Amino acid sequence: MRIGIVVDSACDLPADWLTAHEVKLLPVTVKIGQSQFVDMRDEGATLDFVESHVAGRHTAETAAFPADKIKALFLDELVIDYDYVFCLTVTRHRSQIHDNATHASFAILNEYRPIRAQAGCTTPFALRIVDSQQVFAGQGILPVEAVRLRDAGASAPEIRTRLEFLAERSYAYMVPRDLAYLRARIKHRGDRSVSMLAALIGSALDIKPVLHCHRGDTGPVGKIRGFEPAAERLFAFAVERVRAGLLTPTLCLSYGGDLAQMRALPGYAELVTACETHHVERFETVMSLTGIVNVGVGSLTIGFAAPPHAFS
Structure with a gap:
């Protein structure tokens, strides 16, 4: 067939x-x-x-x-x-x-x-x-x-x-670089999942949310000050999931910009090593234009399939 x-x-x-x-x-x-x-x-x-x-x-x-x-x-x-x-x-x-x-x-x-x-x-x-x-x-x-x-x-x-x-068991995690842009896009679409207050506080304090998608539902699961520390934490979390065991030997990464910028982020090299050690294949790509338009330039996403877990 x-x-x-x-x-x-x-x-x-x-x-x-x-x-x-x-x-x-x-x-x-x-x-x-x-x-x-x-x-x-x-x-x-x-x-x-x-x-x-x-x-x-x-x-x-x-x-x-x-x-x-x-x-x-x-x-x-x-x-x-x-x-x-x-x-x-x-x-x-x-x-x-x-x-x-x-x-x-x-x-x-x-x-x-x-x-x-x-x-x-x-x-x-x-x-x-x-x-x-x-x-x-x-x-x-x-x-x-x-x-x-x-x-x-x-x-x-x-x-x-x-x-x-x-x-039913796939997960995506994202760190947006520009929370004000993301909030404006969400408002434009009529989605109230990121409030004006959260956007203002986030912009003032440079706090970045870690957003999560599972079974079609999206929402925040954490917040970290600074984009690079947030990206580093997300990479470290992905390392933890790889070591714990994924349901497929696959890890997908996308970035709203030149991939050289993503690969220069703190924690990326450790994720590469973990994937190689545990025989997990990485797929890296520039985020789709649809994605960039909706969540902003410079956003980072990671996807994998895994047993139930919590972001920490």
Whole structure:
């Protein structure tokens, strides 16, 4: 069985890895004033756009890949190239893309038969939309595992069961560099999870929250004075999780800027050593433009799958 994997461009995995493993991309469009950028996970293009358009702007709008275009992608390519496709989306609590893909799936499954027949495919086509329940680096866990299982010869039901298991046990942690920017973006979206008072106090005292996403729910789990100390603590926490044992040998990191800046942060080298010692593969990438627009330039995220735990 030919198994395909699709992600949206909010998924923080390196573009060269996605290409090498033939993972298809549903792009997200970002609009700032008259400027528009289609996020195809091109790190250079993302950084150029950020430098030119994003800094200090809170009014950007993001648009999920629409249902009609998802339908066209599948019917034009994927129903011929594959027999079963997993479409792994950012948490439905933060984006319309899961609902768009679900809506498109009904039409896809109703219309694929003559297209496959014309291409000489006589077997049925199947599609599964999976809510990763994650954001940023946390969203990278499921595609990596899906590729590993597919390449190891696992069946579609085996992959589906494993992905659903991991979606419930994936975690993302983030330290924003600019709390005032984050608060402005949250207010623009109508989300009151970061109050004005917290933003003012945080800016005045340089206190950075550690934010957490699990099963689609997001919120603060800690606060540390200064971005570099907060990043160092987050790296140290990731080292603790690696040593305690992850559910997959995968750690994803993303940064809202040049990766050289992330790699120069205190604690990064210790995390690299821990991953190498415990045979955990690191995936490092510039954060998606969608992510940068929503949480600010210079934000740091880490994602992994693990047993229940608390940030300390």
